Amino acid sequence: MSAALESVLEATMGSLFRSEEMTLCQLFLQSEAAYACVSELGELGLVQFRDLNPDVNAFQRKFVNEVRRCDEMERKLRYLEKEIKKDGIPMLDTGENPEAPQPREMIDLEATFEKLENELREVNQNAEALKRNFLELTELKHILRKTQVFFDEQEHAGLNSTESMTRALISDDNIARQTALGPVQLGFVAGVILRERIPAFERMLWRACRGNVFLRQAEIETPLEDPSTGDQVFKSVFIIFFQGDQLKTRVKKICEGFRATLYPCPEAPADRREMAMGVMTRIEDLNTVLGQTQDHRHRVLVAAAKNIKNWFIKVRKIKAIYHTLNLFNLDVTQKCLIAECWVPVLDIETIQQALRRGTERSGSSVPPILNRMETFEDPPTYNRTNKFTKGFQALIDAYGVASYREMNPAPYTIITFPFLFAVMFGDLGHGMLMFAFAAWMVLKEKPLAAQKTDNEIWNIFFGGRYIIFLMGLFSMYTGLIYNDVFSKSLNLFGSHWEIRNLTSKDVLDNGVLPINPTWDYVGHPYPFGMDPIWQLAENKIIFLNSYKMKISIIFGIIHMLFGVVVGLFNHLYFKRRLNIICEFIPQILFLIFLFFYMTILMFIKWIKYAAPHPINNPDVTTSSFCAPSVLITFINMVLFKSPEEKDTEGTKKNPCDPWMYGGQNGLQMLLVLVALLCIPWMLFAKPFMMMQERKKKHMQLNTHNTENGDLDGSGAVQAQGQVQGGHKEEEEDMAEVMIHQGIHTIEYVLGSVSHTASYLRLWALSLAHAQLSEVLWNMVLRNGLTQGGGLGGIILWALFAFWATMTVAILVLMEGLSAFLHTLRLHWVEFQSKFYLGQGYSFTPFSFEILLETAQATSEAAD
Structure with a gap:
């Protein structure tokens, strides 16, 4: 029991990170029970049927007459719906989901719709004739x-x-x-x-x-x-x-x-x-008759409006069932229908229960048979989602549906997507507005979902409510880190800077003073985020530029490294030992030895070097004056160039050490050499190893043919011909492998550089957002705060309204959309390109729920 539970838990957790395990099944249904069984499967929505009659015309299939009858019933219902809408009568929608009627009930439905249509047409014709007489009179x-x-x-x-x-x-x-x-x-x-x-x-x-x-x-x-x-x-x-x-x-x-x-x-x-x-006199008589005709028409339409939604559901379900039955094959005896379908392995028992229910409903005594089949065809990709994960999965599938059992990026995207967005959109106030709007959509989820609308923009916002919710929440966090609220700072813990060695005259004569860590810094860091004093500093942009640029590179390299590691799980699952040796290992070494090493240099610089201070940091060699540039160090490292030690005054040597630690030059040369060796490793190792394996197989095949060949010459000649033909085909395959590997290597090597630079958009958009917010505050709201008296209150009210409108329209909507698109690009290109193929096709089960939603959306779009 415990072993079975563990296997189920493992499969369930595995489906979160990979698509569901699918299997191709063959289904045998008795003709009398086929309708009821397919109806149960439609309610379940876990079976994707294959068309076993691809060469048969749609008008030559077995159930084409039933489909035509359903089309005719649907036409009559659309006519009734049009007349109901013309009179402005509300159509009752109880939210019920009636089951598909039995085939014998189709006759009653057809008779009902025929009667309603004829009666309504007759009433309309009489009304039109009366109106024409009324017009003439x-x-x-x-x-x-x-x-x-x-x-x-x-x-x-x-x-x-x-x-x-x-x-x-x-x-x-x-x-x-x-x-x-x-x-x-x-x-x-x-x-x-x-x-x-x-x-x-x-x-x-x-x-x-x-x-x-x-x-x-x-x-x-x-x-x-x-x-x-x-x-x-x-x-x-x-x-x-x-x-x-x-x-x-x-x-x-x-x-x-x-x-x-x-x-x-x-x-x-x-x-x-x-x-x-x-x-x-005749006009008065006609008015009376017209009123009675309109009353009769109204009564007919009101009675139809109560049931028309359920009628639509029933007819569409019947039509969907017969469409599905047209995909099946008949056996020789004409008493059994044969179907092939893709089903999730975990749901086979549920599907069998649904088939048994359908058999019992139809009164058949022959149980359905569901057999698993072996196939070389790639199964469809099925990722289970709920209302929370659905939006994130849609972002991934918009780029490309995952290949079967490939690692699914959606679980990681749930965290990385809102976080990278928040790095660009870091503002506590703007994040709070976004969070409040998404929280309202989440709390009012059911009534908002019930109000079905064809407004595409609203549907996009509502469908991504949980994405917006997390983006707003993470933006509030990064806003606290940046200490940025509508371009202002929060003084939560008091500033850790003090203005020293300045007289009152110096402070009054200088409106803005640059912060000098040598004299003004107290000595211990601010507890959380940025010190609020930076909001008043003249060198604020210089400091934030360096800070945000470095963290964007750090986050980007960690994100790419994680993508390469996720690719390792794909290789392990599919047992691609060759890919691990020839792709994953050189890729991870190339990325770590060059770019991750650059992030280590950033941390070393932050830890080792500090502002010169007479008490806290009296050593000049560890001051910011002697701190080498990380970018220059990295460039010199790649070019095998050592930094020159410059003399400042004749024989007096510069006290600054150009190296951050001992043995740095030798280690950097080793790292670059190994990284360069990784390029031919990625380029030639896989084709070479594949060629060796194929030669070994050829030798085994030739040995086997020699031992079991015919004694006369004909068999030997034939075997030679076959081997030569196969060798030519394999040579062509090897050429394709070489081309593919070359493209993959060039893409990865150049992409490592361009993708690292691409993460600088985190820094650029964050800085642009903060500056735009500050400009809007200084040019709009600040002018209103300087006015006094009653007139000043009116001016402040008008300017605040304008500032609030611009904040929501530009800084929240436009800037939010811009940051969203840049974050999407970082995931699609920089992250998923490291492991994600996206060459699969999605699992499209036969589901009444999906069919009815599609039909409803189509009818609303037509209206």
């Missing part, structure tokens, strides 16, 4: 009202309508001639047209009829609803007077071309009033 009502106004205006002018229109259309001579012959007969048409078409309509009438028509138009104040689209449109009423049938035909064609609607309009006022009363 409304337009007729406005025509009767407006034309009555036209005729009333002419009567008030002292002329009857016919006479006034006649005078508008015909000249005085023609009127006299026509009056002698008989009364003039004028015709007119009335209708409604879109308001924006009136100018063009009027011009066309004038040109086509040569000015022999009279047009009057008036706008309809209230917008009218288009029954086809539901849009609100503005229209105008018009009436056109003309003489003769020829003009009447021409006017009607023009009205038809401009899509104007013509309506009958009586000439007699009494007839118009009678028609208007009839129109009003």
